[in-house]
Amino acid sequence: MDIYAAISLSMFHISLAFGIYVLVLDPRDRTHRMFFLLSLSEAFWNFFTVFVFSADTLETLWPRFRVGATFGIFFVSNVLPFVLMLTRHRHHRWLIPLHYLLSLPVHYRNWTSFFVFERIERAGSTWVFYPALHSLWVNYWILYSHGSVILSLILLYRWWKRADSERVRRQARIIFYSMLLFFVGASANDLLIAYRVGIPVISPFYFVIFLAGTWYAIVKYRFLSITHKTVCKDILENMNVAVLLLDPGLRIMMINKRAQALLQKSMEEVIGKDITTVIGDDTLLREGFRRLLEGKLEKLSYMVQVPRTNELEGLELTLSLVRDWMGELLGVLLIGQEVRGLKQFLHRFHLTWREWEIIQQVLSGATNKCIADHLSITERTVKSHVTHIYNKLGVRNRVELLKMIKDSNLPFESYPSKSMQPLLRAKAP
Numbered sequence: 271m272d273i274y275a276a277i278s279l280s281m282f283h284i285s286l287a288f289g290i291y292v293l294v295l296d297p298r299d300r301t302h303r304m305f306f307l308l309s310l311s312e313a314f315w316n317f318f319t320v321f322v323f324s325a326d327t328l329e330t331l332w333p334r335f336r337v338g339a340t341f342g343i344f345f346v347s348n349v350l351p352f353v354l355m356l357t358r359h360r361h362h363r364w365l366i367p368l369h370y371l372l373s374l375p376v377h378y379r380n381w382t383s384f385f386v387f388e389r390i391e392r393a394g395s396t397w398v399f400y401p402a403l404h405s406l407w408v409n410y411w412i413l414y415s416h417g418s419v420i421l422s423l424i425l426l427y428r429w430w431k432r433a434d435s436e437r438v439r440r441q442a443r444i445i446f447y448s449m450l451l452f453f454v455g456a457s458a459n460d461l462l463i464a465y466r467v468g469i470p471v472i473s474p475f476y477f478v479i480f481l482a483g484t485w486y487a488i489v490k491y492r493f494l495s496i497t498h499k500t501v502c503k504d505i506l507e508n509m510n511v512a513v514l515l516l517d518p519g520l521r522i523m524m525i526n527k528r529a530q531a532l533l534q535k536s537m538e539e540v541i542g543k544d545i546t547t548v549i550g551d552d553t554l555l556r557e558g559f560r561r562l563l564e565g566k567l568e569k570l571s572y573m574v575q576v577p578r579t580n581e582l583e584g585l586e587l588t589l590s591l592v593r594d595w596m597g598e599l600l601g602v603l604l605i606g607q608e609v610r611g612l613k614q615f616l617h618r619f620h621l622t623w624r625e626w627e628i629i630q631q632v633l634s635g636a637t638n639k640c641i642a643d644h645l646s647i648t649e650r651t652v653k654s655h656v657t658h659i660y661n662k663l664g665v666r667n668r669v670e671l672l673k674m675i676k677d678s679n680l681p682f683e684s685y686p687s688k689s690m691q692p693l694l695r696a697k698a699p
Contacts (some may be wrong), residue, residue, distance in 0.1 A: 448483020512606030
């Protein structure tokens with residue numbers, strides 16, 4: 271086995287390892303599967319290249335070359351589909367089949383005659399490949415292969431420049447430059463350099479550069495593994511509390527089974543939608559999200575009204591930011607605790623029955639003096655109670671207090687009614 275065959279065998283194992291590593295991260299993700307397909311085609315291209323370099327005669331070389339070239343063509347055909355999936359291109363569903371269809375003439379030509387190299391000659395201990403530069407088939411192959419890679423580079427560059435996250439920009443930059451390096455190196459070696467200096471075609475070696483760059487992005491930045499589909503998905507799906515994961519634009523990326531049941535919304539109905547279309551929209555909620563995303567708040571609580579089911583009255587959502595190890599904002603995590611009736615509401619916010627009585631009177635419109643007279647306590651004590659209530663509930667005034675109590679969906683009889691009428695009539699001017 272000569273040095274080129276030994277290197278090809280090493281590239282086979284390296285490419286296969288890259289693909290298996292990414293596939294194990296999340297075999298259900300389409301982008302992971304496409305990367306595995308890329309790695310597999312590159313691996314077998316190198317595997318059969320071992321036999322090409324080891325051939326003793328042209329009669330044994332050409333059949334081996336055609337098998338290896340099949341995987342090489344397949345690798346090139348998979349580059350653009352991988353990038354389309356990676357960058358979430360909106361037209362990938364019809365561009366990918368069209369791209370594969372355009373590769374079929376090359377596969378046919380590979381098995382019926384030459385499609386890139388018009389002849390192969392022995393030079394010492396190795397083989398030299400001479401490209402058919404004036405052939406129509408070579409021009410078609412160059413247009414197809416170079417066009418798909420150039421388009422892939424353009425998509426990666428746009429993805430890099432338009433990314434909102436520094437983490438994504440770094441990932442895109444690594445993949446862009448690794449693809450550019452293999453593209454320039456492989457093209458120059460096959461069409462310009464190899465046959466002039468009498469060395470074999472080693473383009474399969476260059477293609478590993480692209481796989482290595484993408485693999486490095488995976489290992490370094492957890493690329494393709496931290497997504498709404500994979501981050502603790504199995505754990506979150508089966509938690510007995512409602513869990514929603516939002517992107518930085520407040521669009522829903524994940525909603526677990528418990529949240530779907532409580533909100534009576536399916537996954538398909540809410541994925542990609544703004545969170546306010548699901549839990550309701552108001553000025554206070556928008557302001558809370560804004561302050562949270564700006565870093566002015568660590569956490570935010572919000573009471574959501576849900577469809578009445580048995581004793582369930584509402585859903586208390588705790589909102590917190592989710593960041594990666596680099597400090598980059600990944601999104602917002604919402605964890606919902608069920609509120610079942612008045613007793614659970616009081617327990618949730620550590621309210622006493624006296625504080626609840628004061629809440630009722632505050633919401634009735636009574637002044638602090640009226641409340642003090644009604645409860646036979648001092649006005650100063652009433653003010654102290656109101657301050658504690660506001661702090662416990664995280665509100666600033668009576669308007670926000672009323673909003674929160676209404677959003678808690680407590681039974682109607684808990685609100686001030688006829689029993690408060692005497693107090694309302696006695697309200698001070």
